[in-house]
Amino acid sequence: MNDTLDLLLAIGLPTLAVLGTAVALVARRRSSGPTLPSAPADTAPAPTGTAPAPTGTTPGSTATLPEDVLAPDAGVAEAPPTPAPTLEVPEPVVGRMARLRGRLARSGSPLGARLLAVLSRDHLSEDDWDELEETLLLADVGAGPTGELIDALRRQVRVDGVREPAAVRALLREQLITLVDPALDRTLATAPGLGEDGLHRPAVVLVVGVNGTGKTTTVGKLARVLVADGRTVVLGAADTFRAAAADQLETWGARVGVPTVRSDRDGADPAAVAFDAVRSGRETGADVVLVDTAGRLQNKAGLMDELGKITRVITREAPLTEVLLVLDATTGQNGLNQARVFAEVAGVTGIVLTKLDGTAKGGIVIAVQRELGVPVKLIGLGEGPDDLAPFDAADFVDGLLGD
Structure with missing residues (x-):
C-alpha cells in the first residue's frame, strides 16, 4: 500500500508542476495583450534601382504631387490665367x-x-x-x-x-x-533697309550724353514717338554701369509693348549688349533699334574707346543711322562744353534738348546748332511720357515770343 502511494506521488507531482507552469504562461500572455503583427512588406525600402521614387508628399518631405495627378476633390483651385498687360497708346506725333x-x-x-x-x-x-x-x-x-x-x-x-x-x-x-535756321534737315533716319545680302537691316539710333540730362528717359519717350509713328522698336540697355538704367528702360518699353535687350548682370560689356539688341532687331524684323549708352564723361580717351567699340560692334549687324546727343537746356554753356566732347568722339548727327520748360535760356537751341553744326531734332518740354516732340523752328520761336 505504501509502495503504491509513493508511486502515485512520484508521477503526480511532476505532472502538476508542468500544468502549473502552463497555466502561468497563459495567464501572463492574456494580461500583456495580443502580439502585434509585423509591419507590412510594402513599407520596407525598395531595393535600389527596382522601383521609382514615390510622388506623394511624406512627412518632412518637400515633394508635392504633380498637378496632373491631383484628385478632383483635392481642394486645390486652378490658378486663373494672368491677364495680358494693357498697353498704352502714345499721343500722335502730329501736333x-x-x-x-x-x-x-x-x-x-x-x-x-x-x-x-x-x-x-x-x-x-x-x-x-x-x-x-x-x-x-x-x-x-x-x-x-x-x-x-x-x-x-x-x-x-x-x-x-x-x-x-x-x-x-x-x-x-x-x-x-x-x-x-529752318533749312536744317531735322528728320530722324529711322527707316529700315536691306543689307548687301538682301536681308532686313533695322535703323540703329545710338543715344549719348552725360548722366543727369534725362538720357534714359529720353530713349523711352523716343520709343513712344516711334511707336506713335507706326514703327516697330527694340530697346538696347547698353548703360550697364548704372544699376537702375536697364530696369528704367525696360519699364518704358513695356508700357508700349516694346522689348528691351539687357544683360543679367551689372557692369557687363556695353558693346555686347548693343550687339545683341541690333541682332534681335534684325532677326525679328524691327524697324528701329534704340541703344542707350552710359553717361560717363570721365575723360575723352575713355569715352572715345567705349563709344568707338560700340559703334564697331553694332555695324557688324546693321549700319548706324543716327547718333543723338541729349543735352539738358538748364546747363547752358556747360552743356555746350559737353556737346563738343561728344561731337568729336561720337559723330553726333542730331541734338535732343530736354528740360526747356524749366529755363529762361531758350537761346541754347541757337548756340548749340551754331557750335556743333548739327540740328536740334527733338525737344522736351515736360515730365509727361509724351512731352517729347520733333523740333520745329517756327513753333519754337512763337513759343519764345508768347504766341
Missing part, C-alpha cells in the same frame, strides 16, 4: 510741338517779352541796344548769333522805322527764325 509751344510760352521765359518790350519803345538809345544784347546773352544765344541779331534789328529799325508792337514782333520773329 505735339504745337501743344508744347503753349507750354513754352507759359514757362515764364522772359526772352521774348523783354525783347518786344525794348523794341517797342519810341526811341531806342544805345542803352536800349545794350539791354537787348544782354538779354540775348543771358538766354544763352551765344556771342556770335547775338551780334548778328542786334545788327539786323538795328538796320531794320533804322530803315523802316518800326515801332508798332505787331510790326516789331513780326520783325523779331523773322530774325529769330533765321538764326534757328
Whole structure:
C-alpha cells in the first residue's frame, strides 16, 4: 500500500508542476495583450534601382504631387490665367510741338517779352541796344548769333522805322527764325533697309550724353514717338554701369509693348549688349533699334574707346543711322562744353534738348546748332511720357515770343 502511494506521488507531482507552469504562461500572455503583427512588406525600402521614387508628399518631405495627378476633390483651385498687360497708346506725333509751344510760352521765359518790350519803345538809345544784347546773352544765344541779331534789328529799325508792337514782333520773329535756321534737315533716319545680302537691316539710333540730362528717359519717350509713328522698336540697355538704367528702360518699353535687350548682370560689356539688341532687331524684323549708352564723361580717351567699340560692334549687324546727343537746356554753356566732347568722339548727327520748360535760356537751341553744326531734332518740354516732340523752328520761336 505504501509502495503504491509513493508511486502515485512520484508521477503526480511532476505532472502538476508542468500544468502549473502552463497555466502561468497563459495567464501572463492574456494580461500583456495580443502580439502585434509585423509591419507590412510594402513599407520596407525598395531595393535600389527596382522601383521609382514615390510622388506623394511624406512627412518632412518637400515633394508635392504633380498637378496632373491631383484628385478632383483635392481642394486645390486652378490658378486663373494672368491677364495680358494693357498697353498704352502714345499721343500722335502730329501736333505735339504745337501743344508744347503753349507750354513754352507759359514757362515764364522772359526772352521774348523783354525783347518786344525794348523794341517797342519810341526811341531806342544805345542803352536800349545794350539791354537787348544782354538779354540775348543771358538766354544763352551765344556771342556770335547775338551780334548778328542786334545788327539786323538795328538796320531794320533804322530803315523802316518800326515801332508798332505787331510790326516789331513780326520783325523779331523773322530774325529769330533765321538764326534757328529752318533749312536744317531735322528728320530722324529711322527707316529700315536691306543689307548687301538682301536681308532686313533695322535703323540703329545710338543715344549719348552725360548722366543727369534725362538720357534714359529720353530713349523711352523716343520709343513712344516711334511707336506713335507706326514703327516697330527694340530697346538696347547698353548703360550697364548704372544699376537702375536697364530696369528704367525696360519699364518704358513695356508700357508700349516694346522689348528691351539687357544683360543679367551689372557692369557687363556695353558693346555686347548693343550687339545683341541690333541682332534681335534684325532677326525679328524691327524697324528701329534704340541703344542707350552710359553717361560717363570721365575723360575723352575713355569715352572715345567705349563709344568707338560700340559703334564697331553694332555695324557688324546693321549700319548706324543716327547718333543723338541729349543735352539738358538748364546747363547752358556747360552743356555746350559737353556737346563738343561728344561731337568729336561720337559723330553726333542730331541734338535732343530736354528740360526747356524749366529755363529762361531758350537761346541754347541757337548756340548749340551754331557750335556743333548739327540740328536740334527733338525737344522736351515736360515730365509727361509724351512731352517729347520733333523740333520745329517756327513753333519754337512763337513759343519764345508768347504766341
